Amino acid sequence: MQKPQWKGNPEPPPKLYVAWQSSAVTCLVVGGVEGGRICQSSMRCRAGHGRGRIALWSQSMDAWLSQGRTKKRKVDDTVQQHEPVKRTKSENETKPRPQQKSAISRPDSTKTAQPDKPDHVLVVTEEEGDIFDAPPNTLIIHACNCDGSWGGGIALAFKKHYPDAYGKYAAHCKRSGGDLVNTAYLIPPQAGDDSKHFVGCLFTSRHYGRRKDSPTKILAATKPAMLDLLKQVKEFNAKADEGDRVNEVRICKINSGLFKVPWAKTRTVLEGIDVSAEDVKELKVVSPEE
Numbered sequence: 593m594q595k596p597q598w599k600g601n602p603e604p605p606p607k608l609y610v611a612w613q614s615s616a617v618t619c620l621v622v623g624g625v626e627g628g629r630i631c632q633s634s635m636r637c638r639a640g641h642g643r644g645r646i647a648l649w650s651q652s653m654d655a656w657l658s659q660g661r662t663k664k665r666k667v668d669d670t671v672q673q674h675e676p677v678k679r680t681k682s683e684n685e686t687k688p689r690p691q692q693k694s695a696i697s698r699p700d701s702t703k704t705a706q707p708d709k710p711d712h713v714l715v716v717t718e719e720e721g722d723i724f725d726a727p728p729n730t731l732i733i734h735a736c737n738c739d740g741s742w743g744g745g746i747a748l749a750f751k752k753h754y755p756d757a758y759g760k761y762a763a764h765c766k767r768s769g770g771d772l773v774n775t776a777y778l779i780p781p782q783a784g785d786d787s788k789h790f791v792g793c794l795f796t797s798r799h800y801g802r803r804k805d806s807p808t809k810i811l812a813a814t815k816p817a818m819l820d821l822l823k824q825v826k827e828f829n830a831k832a833d834e835g836d837r838v839n840e841v842r843i844c845k846i847n848s849g850l851f852k853v854p855w856a857k858t859r860t861v862l863e864g865i866d867v868s869a870e871d872v873k874e875l876k877v878v879s880p881e882e
């Protein structure tokens with residue numbers, strides 16, 4: 593575990609609680625410090641600190657930081673300052689939470705959702721292989737336009753593997769009049785399809801080709817679209833028999849081909865998604881060997 597960056601000050605820091613998540617969703621710190629001792633802390637960080645939005649911050653911490661540091665952390669306009677939260681920590685909170693191992697988990701009714709402190713952000717792993725060579729009950733996700741076209745890139749491969757799913761996707765686009773950005777469409781395995789694969793469509797751009805949305809818009813649509821898909825998976829699994837549920841989730845490097853958004857940016861968005869309330873905790877990115 594990495595310590596937050598307040599070393600260098602000879603005095604112990606005042607009591608504070610920090611919930612910190614960067615706007616670019618690269619770093620998450622949820623922790624507490626009291627009398628110089630870290631009482632509870634967990635951190636995911638893949639791209640460094642410093643761009644964070646601090647949601648809870650002790651007033652006295654600012655003064656403490658400015659004593660001990662020549663360069664104070666730059667805090668953006670979105671910072672909200674609060675007095676430290678006063679509460680007693682339970683024994684459980686002082687221990688690191690075990691990492692969720694399964695991609696899909698059943699809901700734990702004993703947990704209460706705490707919006708400021710996600711229990712889980714989506715775990716994204718990458719491997720080489722054929723995304724379509726997946727076991728039954730795998731959900732395979734790709735990014736889509738809202739025009740009802742799977743005309744190029746991996747979408748064309750989806751059309752060939754799952755022609756019935758393409759029909760459902762095209763009808764869904766037609767029904768909605770094309771206004772689907774920020775949403776998703778879960779297509780369960782079609783009758784007669786031995787693969788028993790689910791298809792997940794993330795509507796991240798209004799149009800395709802030269803009329804596709806800008807990378808900024810595509811990235812902004814990626815998180816709500818993914819959350820919508822995860823919600824649909826949860827609803828589906830809640831009603832389905834055990835052998836019919838989504839068991840594993842695979843995704844290609846969405847947005848990075850015809851949509852021309854660098855994969856690292858999309859990955860950063862995906863890794864910041866709070867999945868505390870979702871069944872799916874893990875995404876496996878599968879791409880062909882380079």
Ligand SMILES: Nc1ncnc2c1ncn2[C@@H]1O[C@H](COP(=O)(O)OP(=O)(O)OC[C@H]2O[C@H](OP(=O)(O)O)[C@H](O)[C@@H]2O)[C@@H](O)[C@H]1O
Nearest residue numbers: 735737741743744745746747800845846847848849850851
């Ligand atoms: N057979 C294969 N197996 C495994 N991975 C494969 C593959 N073929 C390509 N990839 C990779 O899959 C990633 C995504 O790249 P893509 O260009 O597909 O998708 P995107 O998300 O950027 O853009 C979506 C729009 O593209 C489509 O085509 P249309 O606009 O309809 O013509 C849609 O309908 C949307 O509109 C890149 O890493 C590709 O290397």
